[in-house]
Amino acid sequence: MRSVPTWLLTAALLTFFLGPFVWQVLTSLRPEAELTAPGLPRALTLEAYRSVLGGRPFLHVVLNSLVVATATTISCLAVGASAAFALAKLRFPGRSLLLGAALAVSMFPPIATVSPLYLALRAVGLRDTLGGLVVPYATFALPLTLWLLTSYFRQLPDELYRAARVDGCTPFQAFRRVLLPLVLPGLATTGILVFIFSWNEFLYALTFISSPGKRTIPVAISLFAGEHAEPFAEIAAASILATLPLVVLTVLFQRRIVSGLTAGAVKG
Amino acid sequence: MTLERVSKVYRGGVAGVREVSLDVADGEFVSLVGPSGCGKSTTLNLIAGLEEPTSGTLRIGGVVVNGLSPRERDVAMVFQSYALYPHLDVRRNLAFPLEVAGMPRQRIRERVEETAALLGLTELLARRPAELSGGQRQRVALGRALVRRPKAFLFDEPLSNLDVGLRAQVRGELKKLHERLGATFIYVTHDQAEAMTLSDRVVVMHAGEVQQVASPRELYLRPANTFVAGFFGAPRINLVPPEVLGLQSPGEGLEVGVRAEALTLGLGEAPPGAVRGRVYLVEPMGSEAWVTVEVDGHRLVVRAAADFGGSSGTPAWLTVDREALQWFDAATGKRV
Numbered sequence: 349m350r351s352v353p354t355w356l357l358t359a360a361l362l363t364f365f366l367g368p369f370v371w372q373v374l375t376s377l378r379p380e381a382e383l384t385a386p387g388l389p390r391a392l393t394l395e396a397y398r399s400v401l402g403g404r405p406f407l408h409v410v411l412n413s414l415v416v417a418t419a420t421t422i423s424c425l426a427v428g429a430s431a432a433f434a435l436a437k438l439r440f441p442g443r444s445l446l447l448g449a450a451l452a453v454s455m456f457p458p459i460a461t462v463s464p465l466y467l468a469l470r471a472v473g474l475r476d477t478l479g480g481l482v483v484p485y486a487t488f489a490l491p492l493t494l495w496l497l498t499s500y501f502r503q504l505p506d507e508l509y510r511a512a513r514v515d516g517c518t519p520f521q522a523f524r525r526v527l528l529p530l531v532l533p534g535l536a537t538t539g540i541l542v543f544i545f546s547w548n549e550f551l552y553a554l555t556f557i558s559s560p561g562k563r564t565i566p567v568a569i570s571l572f573a574g575e576h577a578e579p580f581a582e583i584a585a586a587s588i589l590a591t592l593p594l595v596v597l598t599v600l601f602q603r604r605i606v607s608g609l610t611a612g613a614v615k616g
Numbered sequence: 617m618t619l620e621r622v623s624k625v626y627r628g629g630v631a632g633v634r635e636v637s638l639d640v641a642d643g644e645f646v647s648l649v650g651p652s653g654c655g656k657s658t659t660l661n662l663i664a665g666l667e668e669p670t671s672g673t674l675r676i677g678g679v680v681v682n683g684l685s686p687r688e689r690d691v692a693m694v695f696q697s698y699a700l701y702p703h704l705d706v707r708r709n710l711a712f713p714l715e716v717a718g719m720p721r722q723r724i725r726e727r728v729e730e731t732a733a734l735l736g737l738t739e740l741l742a743r744r745p746a747e748l749s750g751g752q753r754q755r756v757a758l759g760r761a762l763v764r765r766p767k768a769f770l771f772d773e774p775l776s777n778l779d780v781g782l783r784a785q786v787r788g789e790l791k792k793l794h795e796r797l798g799a800t801f802i803y804v805t806h807d808q809a810e811a812m813t814l815s816d817r818v819v820v821m822h823a824g825e826v827q828q829v830a831s832p833r834e835l836y837l838r839p840a841n842t843f844v845a846g847f848f849g850a851p852r853i854n855l856v857p858p859e860v861l862g863l864q865s866p867g868e869g870l871e872v873g874v875r876a877e878a879l880t881l882g883l884g885e886a887p888p889g890a891v892r893g894r895v896y897l898v899e900p901m902g903s904e905a906w907v908t909v910e911v912d913g914h915r916l917v918v919r920a921a922a923d924f925g926g927s928s929g930t931p932a933w934l935t936v937d938r939e940a941l942q943w944f945d946a947a948t949g950k951r952v
C-alpha cells in the first residue's frame with residue numbers, strides 16, 4: 349500500500365504538470381461563446397482546430413518547424429557524436445579545455461547574440477531562410493549534445509574500443525561499427541532534447557525570419573493575436589497540435605532510451 | 617618478437633614500463649607476471665600497438681613496428697573483460713575481425729564455423745553476449761582471436777574473471793591450444809601458479825621493470841632477487857637473517873632464503889643443530905598443514921603433515937636442509 353503523503357504528492361505533481369495542459373485542451377474545445385466562462389465547458393466543438401488547420405497556412409508552418417528541428421537534430425548529432433567519441437575515447441592535448449569551452453559557449457544569453465548573429469546571417473545570405481535558423485540552433489545545442497554524448501561514450505568500457513582496434517579497425521571504424529551502435533539510446537535521448545529545443549525556440553525565429561511563409565510554430569502562434577480579436581481557442585488548438593509531435597516522438601523512443609543495450613559488454 | 621629497451625611514460629609522468637628488453641621466439645609461450653600495476657598490460661598494449669613507446673624499439677617478425685597501427689601488426693588480443701561486442705551475436709563477433717579485413721563472405725562463414733566447432737560454440741552462434749555465461753563469453757573472446765590466425769596472441773589476464781573450477785579447466789585447454797597452434801602466446805597474469813604451469817618462460821615484472829626472465833623451474837630454484845623469490849612458490853619463501861637459523865653467513869649483510877620444504881618441523885626433544893621456537897599459526901591445507909613458527913621474533917612457514925599435533929604456543933624445533941639455501945644481499949635484495 350502506498351502511504352497517503354506519497355499519494356498526495358503524486359496528485360500534486362500531476363496537477364502541476366498536467367493541469368495547464370488539460371486546461372489548454374479544454375480551451376481548445378470550448379465553443380466561442382463560452383471562452384471566458386468559468387468551470388467545465390457545457391459543449392465541445394472542434395471549430396478551433398478546423399479554423400487553425402483550414403483558415404491559415406498552419407500545416408505549412410508545422411512543416412517549417414519539422415524541417416528546421418530535424419535538420420538541427422541531425423547536424424547536431426552528427427557533429428556531436430564524432431566529437432564526443434574523440435573526447436571520451438581518444439587521447440589528445442587540451443580535451444578537457446575543449447569541453448569547458450563548449451560549456452562557456454552555452455552560457456551566452458541568446459538575447460545578447462541576436463544582433464551580431466543577425467548581421468552575420470545577413471552577410472552570408474542566410475537571413476530569412478530556414479537554414480539561417482538551423483545554423484544558430486545547432487551551434488547553441490551543440491554544447492549540451494557534446495556533454496551528454498561524451499558521458500554516454502565514457503560509460504562504454506575502454507576495452508571495447510581497444511578490442512576493435514586490435515581487430516583491425518581504424519579509430520573511425522571502431523567508432524562507427526562498435527561504439528556508435530552502443531550509444532544509440534544516448535543518441536535518441538540527446539536527439540529528442542535538441543529537437544524540442546529547436547521546435548520551441550522563439551527569439552531567433554522571430555528575429556531572423558520575416559516572410560510569413562517561413563515562420564515556425566512558436567512565432568506563428570504568437571502572431572495569431574494580432575490578426576483576430578480573441579483567438580484563445582485557436583491558440584490553444586495550435587499549441588496542442590504543436591505539442592503532439594513531441595509527445596509522439598518521446599513515446600516512440602522511450603524504449604530505446606531505457607533499454608540497456610550495453611548489457612553483457614563486459615563481465616557481469 | 618623483440619623488445620629493445622622499451623619504455624612508456626604516460627602523460628603526467630607515470631612510468632608504465634621502464635627499459636623492458638625481451639626476446640620471444642616464434643611459437644613460444646611467455647608469461648608476464650607481477651603484482652597489479654607493475655606494467656604488464658602496458659607491455660601488452662605496446663606490443664599490440666594500442667600504446668606507442670616513449671623510447672625503445674619493437675620488432676615483430678624482424679620488422680620494426682614502432683608507429684604501426686594495431687591493424688598492421690597482425691596480433692590478436694584477449695581482454696580481461698572479454699570486450700565482446702554486445703550489439704552483435706556470437707557469429708558476428710567472431711566474424712568481426714575478418715569483416716574489417718575485407719575477407720569474402722563465404723570464407724568468413726567457413727572460418728567462423730570452423731573456429732566455433734573447435735571451441736564448442738556452434739550451438740551458441742545466434743546468441744548475444746548478454747545471453748552467455750562467463751565461461752562461454754571467455755570462449756567467444758578466444759574464438760575472436762583464433763579466427764584471424766595471427767602471428768601472435770596476447771592475453772591480458774584472460775582467466776581472472778572465471779570462477780576457480782573453470783579457471784583450472786580453461787588453463788589446461790589454453791595449454792593444449794598452444795601446442796596445437798604452434799603460435800606465439802604472450803600471457804599476462806598476476807597469478808604465479810598460472811604463469812608457472814603454462815609457460816615456457818616467465819617474465820617477472822615489478823614497478824615497471826623486468827626483474828628476471830627465466831623458465832618456471834629456474835625462477836623457483838634460482839630467483840634473481842628477493843622479489844622474485846617471494847613471488848613464486850606457495851607458501852612464500854622464508855627470508856631471515858642467517859643467525860636466526862643458526863647458520864654461518866658466507867658474507868657481510870646477507871639474508872637467507874629458505875623454502876618451506878627445506879625446513880623440517882618437530883615437537884618435543886630437539887635433535888642436535890635444531891633451532892627452537894614456538895608454533896604461531898597452523899593452517900590445514902588438506903593433504904598437509906602450513907605451520908608458522910616463531911623463532912627469535914622471526915616467523916617462518918614450514919610444511920608439516922596434515923595430522924600435525926601442535927597448536928598456537930606449542931614449543932617446536934626446526935632443522936634446515938643446508939643444500940637448499942639461497943643467499944641474498946639484505947640491502948639490495950640481489951642474489952649472491
Ligand SMILES: Nc1ncnc2c1ncn2[C@@H]1O[C@H](COP(=O)(O)OP(=O)(O)O)[C@@H](O)[C@H]1O
Binds near residue numbers: 630651652653656657
Ligand atoms: N592510460 C594510462 N595513463 C596513465 N597511467 C597509466 C595508464 N595505464 C596504466 N597506467 C599506469 O601505469 C602503471 C602500469 O599499469 P598496467 O600496465 O596497467 O599494470 P598491470 O597491468 O601490471 O596491472 C600503473 O602505475 C598505472 O597506474
Ligand SMILES: [Mg+2]
Binds near residue numbers: 653656657772
Ligand atoms: Mg593489467
